[in-house]
Amino acid sequence: MKGRLGLRFVAIGYLAALLAFPVGLVFYRAFEHGVDAFWEAMTTPDAQHAFWLTVEMVAIAVPLNTAFGVLCALVLVRQNFRGKALLNAAVDLPFAVSPVVIGLALILIYGRDGWIGDWLIENGIRVIFSTPGMILATIFVSLPFVVREVVPVLREIGTEQEQAAETLGASPLQTFFRITLPAIRWGVAYGVVLTTARALGEFGAVSIVSGKLSGQTETLTLLVENRFQRFDLAGAYAASVVLAILALLTLLSMNLLRPKEGR
Amino acid sequence: MIALIPLSAVVLKSTDRGWDSFWNAVSSPQAWAALRLTLIASVVVVIVNAIVGTVIAWVLVRDEFRGKSVMNSIIDLPFALPTIVAGLTLLALYGPRGPFGLDVAYTRFAVVLALLFVTLPFVVRAVQPVLLELDQEVEQAAESLGASKWVTFRRIILPALYPAIIAGSGLAFARAVGEFGSLVLITGNLPFKTEAASVFIFSQVESDNVTGAAAVSVVLLLIAFVVLLGFGWLSRKVVRDEG
Amino acid sequence: MGIVVENVGKKYGDFVALDDVSLNVRDGSLTALLGPSGGGKSTLLRVIAGLEEPDTGTVVIDGEDATGVPARKRGVGFVFQHYAPFKHMTVRDNVAFGLKIRKREKAEIDERVRELLELVHLEGFAHRYPSQLSGGQRQRMALARALAVKPKVLLLDEPFGALDATVRKELRAWLRRLHDEMNVTTVFVTHDQEEAMEVAEQIVVLNHGAIEQVGAPQDLYDRPANDFVMHFIGPVAPLGKRWLRPHDLDILLEPEPGASEATVQHVLHLGFEVRVEVKVEGGEETWVQTTRDRARELELADGQQVWLRPAHDPVLEPEAAA
Numbered sequence: 053m054k055g056r057l058g059l060r061f062v063a064i065g066y067l068a069a070l071l072a073f074p075v076g077l078v079f080y081r082a083f084e085h086g087v088d089a090f091w092e093a094m095t096t097p098d099a100q101h102a103f104w105l106t107v108e109m110v111a112i113a114v115p116l117n118t119a120f121g122v123l124c125a126l127v128l129v130r131q132n133f134r135g136k137a138l139l140n141a142a143v144d145l146p147f148a149v150s151p152v153v154i155g156l157a158l159i160l161i162y163g164r165d166g167w168i169g170d171w172l173i174e175n176g177i178r179v180i181f182s183t184p185g186m187i188l189a190t191i192f193v194s195l196p197f198v199v200r201e202v203v204p205v206l207r208e209i210g211t212e213q214e215q216a217a218e219t220l221g222a223s224p225l226q227t228f229f230r231i232t233l234p235a236i237r238w239g240v241a242y243g244v245v246l247t248t249a250r251a252l253g254e255f256g257a258v259s260i261v262s263g264k265l266s267g268q269t270e271t272l273t274l275l276v277e278n279r280f281q282r283f284d285l286a287g288a289y290a291a292s293v294v295l296a297i298l299a300l301l302t303l304l305s306m307n308l309l310r311p312k313e314g315r
Numbered sequence: 316m317i318a319l320i321p322l323s324a325v326v327l328k329s330t331d332r333g334w335d336s337f338w339n340a341v342s343s344p345q346a347w348a349a350l351r352l353t354l355i356a357s358v359v360v361v362i363v364n365a366i367v368g369t370v371i372a373w374v375l376v377r378d379e380f381r382g383k384s385v386m387n388s389i390i391d392l393p394f395a396l397p398t399i400v401a402g403l404t405l406l407a408l409y410g411p412r413g414p415f416g417l418d419v420a421y422t423r424f425a426v427v428l429a430l431l432f433v434t435l436p437f438v439v440r441a442v443q444p445v446l447l448e449l450d451q452e453v454e455q456a457a458e459s460l461g462a463s464k465w466v467t468f469r470r471i472i473l474p475a476l477y478p479a480i481i482a483g484s485g486l487a488f489a490r491a492v493g494e495f496g497s498l499v500l501i502t503g504n505l506p507f508k509t510e511a512a513s514v515f516i517f518s519q520v521e522s523d524n525v526t527g528a529a530a531v532s533v534v535l536l537l538i539a540f541v542v543l544l545g546f547g548w549l550s551r552k553v554v555r556d557e558g
Numbered sequence: 559m560g561i562v563v564e565n566v567g568k569k570y571g572d573f574v575a576l577d578d579v580s581l582n583v584r585d586g587s588l589t590a591l592l593g594p595s596g597g598g599k600s601t602l603l604r605v606i607a608g609l610e611e612p613d614t615g616t617v618v619i620d621g622e623d624a625t626g627v628p629a630r631k632r633g634v635g636f637v638f639q640h641y642a643p644f645k646h647m648t649v650r651d652n653v654a655f656g657l658k659i660r661k662r663e664k665a666e667i668d669e670r671v672r673e674l675l676e677l678v679h680l681e682g683f684a685h686r687y688p689s690q691l692s693g694g695q696r697q698r699m700a701l702a703r704a705l706a707v708k709p710k711v712l713l714l715d716e717p718f719g720a721l722d723a724t725v726r727k728e729l730r731a732w733l734r735r736l737h738d739e740m741n742v743t744t745v746f747v748t749h750d751q752e753e754a755m756e757v758a759e760q761i762v763v764l765n766h767g768a769i770e771q772v773g774a775p776q777d778l779y780d781r782p783a784n785d786f787v788m789h790f791i792g793p794v795a796p797l798g799k800r801w802l803r804p805h806d807l808d809i810l811l812e813p814e815p816g817a818s819e820a821t822v823q824h825v826l827h828l829g830f831e832v833r834v835e836v837k838v839e840g841g842e843e844t845w846v847q848t849t850r851d852r853a854r855e856l857e858l859a860d861g862q863q864v865w866l867r868p869a870h871d872p873v874l875e876p877e878a879a880a
Contacts, residue, residue, distance in 0.1 A: 059373060063367075063374040064386070066370075067389065070432055075404050077407045078407050081407055148539045148540065149493060149535075150492070152516045153322075153325060153516065153532040153536065156525070156529065157325045160525070160529070161324050166324075192321070212638050212642035215629070215638070216636065216644070218628070219632075220630070220707060221630045221659045223630065226659060253396065253400070255399040256513065259517070260517060260520055273399045273496070276403060280500055289407070292400045296404075299400070303392060
């Protein structure tokens, strides 16, 4: 009994010191000068721009990754082809690779002297130090989530329901939208939540391709760093709290979605 | 393809001025110090995670107390919280203005602290389901045969958890080696002291030394792959040896 | 019309699932594909449904060549072994699925679904989800779903395999009555000879991907074409060089020309049926199936001396079977 209490104490103490206290303190710091100060910090033009840029990136990256993720999961589970193992490993790459390296890779392709960068710049398309590059970076780092959540669900439901729909006269497209998609919807939703959280919070990869132009290519996470470097601590805490609240909402939706996976 | 083409660009770039320049870039004192710091800190972090992560998973599965479900859900906070916010968060408590006077900012301990934060969930989430599935009758059988709690844990429970602990540690290691965002604010990025490999790459890109950045990136990629493959192999081997 | 299968072959790698199978299923009949697992019966059913492409051969459904036609255009109703219920839809939506795909009027769909739920006795369950149904109810829902689109043929894969014994018995009788009412050509797969005998009008025995025999239940039982069918379709008692059904042996208390001397080893009372295990002179062991009254009459006891005589000509000479 003593051992059990000891372990409980260690676990709670570790989590408190590492997670709960620090996060709680950021909330305290953000609001210690009152809600008005917080509101002011978050309604400056820079902050507003960063907020909307973040929303824009999420709005583009998440639907694209969702569509790609479901398609990729279908290919991985339902088809057999040479190189399937390679595709499977490649999908996980963004998990294993440093975001900074991902950013660097994008610069090498789309940047000045990059593989297709010069051609793009000549044609007036700026990718690096601009929104398209940041969206690419976001897509890259949040690529695996939907695939990883949907693959096990697809395995679990099997193909019988799809075959049944086929014998009842449904075309492949009808089968997908009426049978497959509803059956995997919780897995997709869970993957979308994780993708959104990652897209909102990505810093390294976005930072390296953004050029950090305040008011132009600055997302919420970059705003936090920028304000911190300019010794605007209160402002940095305020932006952090906005992101932390979004993270807590993510946790909440993960918890709401999880029990339903079993159905 | 989206994933593979850009990464092959990094590999090609790192050697586009020959192997000598690759080697020079990697073995420059500053790069070498950054890589060494990243490796040592990651090893420390993985060891702490393997132990504390297993303890947390055990408490979550076998213990009962109020607030356990809250504890269970905040485990995933490091996955959900943006890394830059994680860094600022730690700085608030363990920085120069911290309420307890614990100031570790700009030290190597800060690197370890930040990496501990972002890698926390891996081992817990790998071990937890295995522990849930574990048949308690086997433990009770061991105890009925006279084994003490500690012996039961060491001889019965722990061997069953090894594959999960190893798999979780492998993921944590790969994450720690590449981590960037949480380190930026709290470590101060002092070359030779607190500058981790990913931060070094970033500063090289900013100062337009792309080839040098690519060279160190390739080393990081190699480490990540070797670790993931190695830990995967190890966890399969443990399962095999168990029969 | 019905179904005509000609020279169908199907291989999975080196494994031959179907080997040059030809079969005629009469219009409106009720046919069982019977055989051991791995014998090819499910594959044949799926080939008919269009869920598997045969390597060779043709499938004609209702006079139309269906070979190469996708399953959705064949007009077959298929009931899967585990029913494949659409878990995210209510019973009503499951049954209405095929009609909605065909873009029928809402009123027509409602009417047809109501009819079908009545037919399968699920009137009160329209708004339940499959997870809220018992195995037998799910089975009937799957059947209603398959029948909703008025299929030309109804195909069922091990329809009673996943149900417990009592429900299985009930559903067998019910399926037979349903078939009499609907009169749709029906083929079902089973590995249970009793089930096949009880439900089907025609039985197709499949083994190692080939058809061993086709016939009415009584034909297969009384006149098996070979060794395999003889053993698969019912119990077998050896006597000398002959194989008989165990109830085709008479037990005599006095010797008689042509009768073999034997010793009673054990008498098992199974209610109406009594099973007598005997050892024939020369050491061969066999058994006789008789009735309670007959056993009482003979006053059979362990260790008793008796004589065995075939009631009529043997069903099959083992040598004759290839």
